[in-house]
Amino acid sequence: AITSVASANILKFEKYASFNPSPLSLKKLLEFGRTGQKNGSSQQSYIFLQKELPVRLANIMKEINLLPENLLKMPSVQLVISWYQQSFKELIEFENKSSEDQKIIESFTSTLVNIRNRHTNVVETMAQGVLEMKEAYGIDTNSENRIQYFLDRFYMSRISIRMLINQHTLLFGKREKNNDPRHIGCIDPNCNVLAVVQDAYENARFLCEQYYLAAPDMMVKTHNNSVSECETDPIQIAYVPSHLYHMLFELFKNAMRAVTEYHSDEGPMPLIKVMIVKGQEDVTIKISDQGGGIPRSKIDLLFQYMYSTAPQPARSDIASAPLAGYGYGLPLSRLYARYFQGDILLASAEGYGTDACIYLKVLSNEANEVLPVYNKTADKVYHTDIPVNDWSSPWSTNQRSFHSYTK
Numbered sequence: 001a002i003t004s005v006a007s008a009n010i011l012k013f014e015k016y017a018s019f020n021p022s023p024l025s026l027k028k029l030l031e032f033g034r035t036g037q038k039n040g041s042s043q044q045s046y047i048f049l050q051k052e053l054p055v056r057l058a059n060i061m062k063e064i065n066l067l068p069e070n071l072l073k074m075p076s077v078q079l080v081i082s083w084y085q086q087s088f089k090e091l092i093e094f095e096n097k098s099s100e101d102q103k104i105i106e107s108f109t110s111t112l113v114n115i116r117n118r119h120t121n122v123v124e125t126m127a128q129g130v131l132e133m134k135e136a137y138g139i140d141t142n143s144e145n146r147i148q149y150f151l152d153r154f155y156m157s158r159i160s161i162r163m164l165i166n167q168h169t170l171l172f173g174k175r176e177k178n179n180d181p182r183h184i185g186c187i188d189p190n191c192n193v194l195a196v197v198q199d200a201y202e203n204a205r206f207l208c209e210q211y212y213l214a215a216p217d218m219m220v221k222t223h224n225n226s227v228s229e230c231e232t233d234p235i236q237i238a239y240v241p242s243h244l245y246h247m248l249f250e251l252f253k254n255a256m257r258a259v260t261e262y263h264s265d266e267g268p269m270p271l272i273k274v275m276i277v278k279g280q281e282d283v284t285i286k287i288s289d290q291g292g293g294i295p296r297s298k299i300d301l302l303f304q305y306m307y308s309t310a311p312q313p314a315r316s317d318i319a320s321a322p323l324a325g326y327g328y329g330l331p332l333s334r335l336y337a338r339y340f341q342g343d344i345l346l347a348s349a350e351g352y353g354t355d356a357c358i359y360l361k362v363l364s365n366e367a368n369e370v371l372p373v374y375n376k377t378a379d380k381v382y383h384t385d386i387p388v389n390d391w392s393s394p395w396s397t398n399q400r401s402f403h404s405y406t407k
């Protein structure tokens with residue numbers, strides 16, 4: 001009996017993994033949520049999620065199996081896998097349950113709440129697994145690249161699944177208290193960018209003052225160059241305020257730490273300058289600091305999960321310095337920006353300071369979810385080594401290195 005049940009689940013797993021995820025745009029999510037206030041569309045939401053959630057889970061679980069052996073066998077990774085398997089199993093229980101029965105929809109909604117709670121600590125637990133593997137086996141470049149590729153896709157998949165679960169539970173779950181009536185689920189159709197910038201700045205400043213006893217001031221300039229609006233109109237877009245806050249809070253922490261540490265001795269610290277610009281296609285939020293910057297050769301490291309997974313003892317004093325990169329702050333913030341077709345870019349002038357730019361889509365119909373798709377292209381990344389460099393390198397093989405003559 002056990003084997004038959006297990007094999008039945010595996011068959012279902014392969015079935016759902018064979019479908020591609022269906023990306024939704026912010027526009028679609030808004031329209032759906034607006035009609036959602038009437039009772040009809042908890043049923044439509046159920047019908048969509050009944051298939052889409054198992055499809056997204058199965059797609060990313062296919063990739064988990066392609067991870068390097070050394071990582072797969074880490075206890076923390078096995079724990080995360082067990083959470084995904086359990087959640088997948090609970091979802092396919094609803095495979096043939098009719099959407100006509102409101103009781104079934106209520107049971108589905110509470111299952112989503114349970115799944116969201118089960119997966120609360122997935123990021124930390126995976127980071128723990130990476131750390132366990134690093135300490136047990138060390139890491140070669142190929143594995144490092146595959147793990148970087150995987151974690152970007154794995155965390156993006158998780159962001160998207162939590163987005164769909166949050167929309168459904170906020171729109172159709174128990175009335176959550178103190179939520180803004182103008183919001184559609186976790187989306188604000190008219191998210192005031194300056195307000196979120198100020199909120200994130202104040203909270204980062206509070207932490208900075210607590211730890212460094214001082215914090216740099218901020219100066220914000222806004223420029224509305226959108227054709228249908230005046231230059232001084234407030235800059236608003238349909239967006240998820242909590243995602244925007246997460247990105248801004250991370251960038252302000254980095255900027256404040258840089259400025260405070262770089263100007264620790266002398267008096268007044270240079271301002272953090274923020275530009276908010278709304279164009280035809282992009283809203284750009286540029287955060288400029290004079291924190292001494294970082295060499296170009298090290299910029300990529302800031303987005304490496306492996307690099308920012310520091311060994312335990314170092315982590316403890318980092319934890320005491322609240323502004324210190326919580327390891328995954330920048331890579332996760334960039335995923336939030338990319339999730340709805342935006343991005344985060346860093347441009348640094350080493351010896352002076354760094355500009356961090358958040359790019360967001362102005363038009364909600366262009367803000368489509370960016371989802372990892374498990375296919376041959378993805379599969380190949382896990383099976384092919386980094387190609388040989390097709391640009392010259394200072395010590396390429398055909399030149400015997402100078403030192404060999406002196407040996």
Ligand SMILES: O=S(=O)(c1ccc(O)cc1O)N1Cc2ccccc2C1
Binds near residue numbers: 262291346
């Ligand atoms: O690498 S950075 O240029 C830097 C990176 C990202 C960012 O958002 C802002 C930044 O300023 N910067 C981070 C940091 C921390 C401690 C001491 C000095 C610095 C320099």
